Amino acid sequence: MNTAYHHGNLRQALLDRATETVSEKGVEGLSLRGLARDLGVSHAAPLRHFATKAELLNAIAVEGVGSLIEATGGVDAHPSGVARLRAMVLAYVDWAIANSELHHILRNPDVMRHASDDLTALLATFADRQRQEIKAAQESDWRTDTDPEVLFLHLVSLTAGTAIVTTEEIYKRRVAAPETRSKVEASIDLFLG
Amino acid sequence: MNTAYHHGNLRQALLDRATETVSEKGVEGLSLRGLARDLGVSHAAPLRHFATKAELLNAIAVEGVGSLIEATGGVDAHPSGVARLRAMVLAYVDWAIANSELHHILRNPDVMRHASDDLTALLATFADRQRQEIKAAQESDWRTDTDPEVLFLHLVSLTAGTAIVTTEEIYKRRVAAPETRSKVEASIDLFLG
DNA sequence: TTTAGGATGTTGTCAATGTCTACATAGGTC
DNA sequence: GACCTATGTAGACATTGACAACATCCTAAA
Numbered sequence: 001m002n003t004a005y006h007h008g009n010l011r012q013a014l015l016d017r018a019t020e021t022v023s024e025k026g027v028e029g030l031s032l033r034g035l036a037r038d039l040g041v042s043h044a045a046p047l048r049h050f051a052t053k054a055e056l057l058n059a060i061a062v063e064g065v066g067s068l069i070e071a072t073g074g075v076d077a078h079p080s081g082v083a084r085l086r087a088m089v090l091a092y093v094d095w096a097i098a099n100s101e102l103h104h105i106l107r108n109p110d111v112m113r114h115a116s117d118d119l120t121a122l123l124a125t126f127a128d129r130q131r132q133e134i135k136a137a138q139e140s141d142w143r144t145d146t147d148p149e150v151l152f153l154h155l156v157s158l159t160a161g162t163a164i165v166t167t168e169e170i171y172k173r174r175v176a177a178p179e180t181r182s183k184v185e186a187s188i189d190l191f192l193g
Numbered sequence: 194m195n196t197a198y199h200h201g202n203l204r205q206a207l208l209d210r211a212t213e214t215v216s217e218k219g220v221e222g223l224s225l226r227g228l229a230r231d232l233g234v235s236h237a238a239p240l241r242h243f244a245t246k247a248e249l250l251n252a253i254a255v256e257g258v259g260s261l262i263e264a265t266g267g268v269d270a271h272p273s274g275v276a277r278l279r280a281m282v283l284a285y286v287d288w289a290i291a292n293s294e295l296h297h298i299l300r301n302p303d304v305m306r307h308a309s310d311d312l313t314a315l316l317a318t319f320a321d322r323q324r325q326e327i328k329a330a331q332e333s334d335w336r337t338d339t340d341p342e343v344l345f346l347h348l349v350s351l352t353a354g355t356a357i358v359t360t361e362e363i364y365k366r367r368v369a370a371p372e373t374r375s376k377v378e379a380s381i382d383l384f385l386g
Numbered sequence: 387t388t389t390a391g392g393a394t395g396t397t398g399t400c401a402a403t404g405t406c407t408a409c410a411t412a413g414g415t416c
Numbered sequence: 417g418a419c420c421t422a423t424g425t426a427g428a429c430a431t432t433g434a435c436a437a438c439a440t441c442c443t444a445a446a
Contacts, residue, residue, distance in 0.1 A: 026303040110219040154380040161354025187347040
């Protein structure tokens with residue numbers, strides 16, 4: 001039960017604290033030793049759970065994508081294909097806003113550079129879901145004359161782009177405030193409406 | 194005349210080599226000392242030009258945005274507002290594909306975190322240009338019934354998203370290949386058409 | 387109940403790195 | 417020809433990622 005030795009649950013504590021630190025000070029600002037200090041363990045303790053810094057970042061990303069998939073999963077209640085698509089995009093953006101630290105980590109090339117098989121598999125799962133929703137929407141008579149792959153490209157671009165623009169500091173200030181959320185909906189509806 | 198001391202033009206050499214290194218090994222993989230070794234100068238020589246690693250990365254980003262602005266600048270020849278908008282978006286995406294290293298650097302939170310005033314000013318310039326093109330397009334009768342700020346949000350999201358999706362390893366494989374370029378055009382036209 | 391073995395932490399160590407300080411030299415200016 | 421500044425060098429230090437050797441707790445098999 002909640003086993004573990006001196007600490008209790010070091011692995012999860014590392015993940016949590018690391019997520020905070022990265023969102024505050026970036027990947028550069030994250031150090032395994034600093035993490036160990038924060039949690040009151042010895043400098044090498046983290047290595048028992050993550051052999052390398054990249055491995056830790058990757059684990060955070062896995063958690064993140066899992067959370068994203070979960071957040072965009074409660075979509076099945078909606079009837080029409082387009083409504084589901086819309087709900088999914090908005091759920092994505094809302095998730096990115098609510099979990100901007102995780103979202104930033106997923107966007108960080110230095111994290112994705114070392115993506116594990118687990119992680120890429122999860123991302124593939126999510127992409128499949130998007131493709132599937134496109135198909136369903138087309139079957140319910142939405143943009144039936146357009147190449148599904150073009151719609152997919154558009155969806156992914158727009159979704160990722162919107163999440164970034166509403167989330168990253170550099171854009172946030174310049175774009176869409178105030179009333180960001182309602183503008184996001186209007187923007188999405190340019191595609192889905 | 195190509196002045197300078199032992200090296201010749203260390204500053205530019207640092208920028209160039211650093212850009213290469215970052216695109217190969219990421220920001221984490223970039224080290225000032227490694228850079229110095231590559232260029233055959235002493236370990237502290239780079240500090241004469243960039244007091245800190247962040248400063249170097251920032252300088253690269255400034256170069257990058259400058260190049261982007263230049264690349265999207267040859268747009269004025271086009272007549273209609275929408276055609277100009279279209280040309281600008283495609284120029285952006287093409288630039289991102291042709292200069293994916295620079296594009297990645299601009300997308301890296303660890304770079305943007307330390308953005309200088311110069312850099313943010315350049316980015317603001319680019320954003321202004323985008324806003325202006327939207328206005329021109331609306332004046333030539335494109336989507337006149339839509340809030341310009343919503344169009345701006347949509348444009349920025351779609352542009353950034355498309356560049357990312359066609360450029361970053363994780364997406365590239367899964368989206369739009371083959372014939373990426375023609376799909377990109379088709380996707381953009383869903384918005385501009 | 388004891389005990390072997392794995393999981394988890396600790397301490398010690400090493401090379402590499404960012405950054406600082408003190409020193410050297412080249413080139414242009416008065 | 418004597419300075420001054422830009423540029424580069426040499427040395428030093430704290431921090432870091434990573435490895436190895438050792439310690440301790442926990443569990444399951446005997």
